[in-house]
Amino acid sequence: MVVKAAVEVMGHELNVELYPWQRSVMLAKTQPKYAGYFPEYYFESEDVIFSQSIGSGPLGFAEHTSTPITWSSLQDLKTVKLGVINGYVNTQKLDDMIANGDIEVEAVVRDSQNLHKLAKKRISLAVIDSNVFSYLLSTDSTLRQQKGRLQMNPKILADKQLFIAFLNDEEGKKWKKVVDEGLNKIDVDKIMSTYFSSIEQPK
CATH class of the missing domain: 3.40.190.10 (Periplasmic binding protein-like II)
Structure with missing residues (x-):
């Protein structure tokens, strides 16, 4: 929800495809149609760059x-x-x-x-x-x-911060800028709180 809001406030549309984790990482790094993958924890890397935090977990x-x-x-x-x-x-x-x-x-x-x-x-x-x-x-x-x-x-x-990982190239840098600007225009904590409070907690 946070990523969708950040992208849409910048005038773009978000398309998300769900895959097992390792395949998601591989596709984002090898297929030009994918701008990045999320949610990811921060780690030191020369291959990917990270958005601003999209929340925590x-x-x-x-x-x-x-x-x-x-x-x-x-x-x-x-x-x-x-x-x-x-x-x-x-x-x-x-x-x-x-x-x-x-x-x-x-x-x-x-x-x-x-x-x-x-x-x-x-x-x-x-x-x-x-x-x-x-x-x-x-x-x-x-x-x-x-x-x-x-x-x-x-x-x-x-309690770990969550990010979007983009490929460290011109396309990745372009979308990181778009997402980061969008994140600055929305209330991430409010969106996260509203979304997860709507989910029935396990008893």
Whole structure:
């Protein structure tokens, strides 16, 4: 909603196509018809440039209601199996521990897959933005029946800013300028709050 508002206030039309995360990144980087991809967390890169923030999302863990997990540091999670998304940037510390093999993970291409696995207790925790969690449990017909089985762990990893990633070329710079100017003309926080408050929260 934020990106749509920012683009439209500048007199343009937004067309969005939904793909698994790694394919979205690949298409944006290789197909000229795509101006960028979102939502993305910031990371150091020479290949892409980032818009101004399009909002923020609390990154944390979904868990099964019958087996909640108490943890104070990521070291406490070495004995549990995490569900992650292929190609996602999480937090530096978590990604380093995953890369070093300190935490056992299973990777999938969609958040909904992790939530289904979590409902069946095939994993102990699933890394997910809490807004995405609420959205999926309210809008995905295959997940609605899992509402009583799944919840967000009360401790979050980070409240992360969200961005659009554009290819670092003239076309990407052009659309970054358009979006950034549009973002300056709208109330991002109000749009985010209105949108997510309209989504039924999982019970």
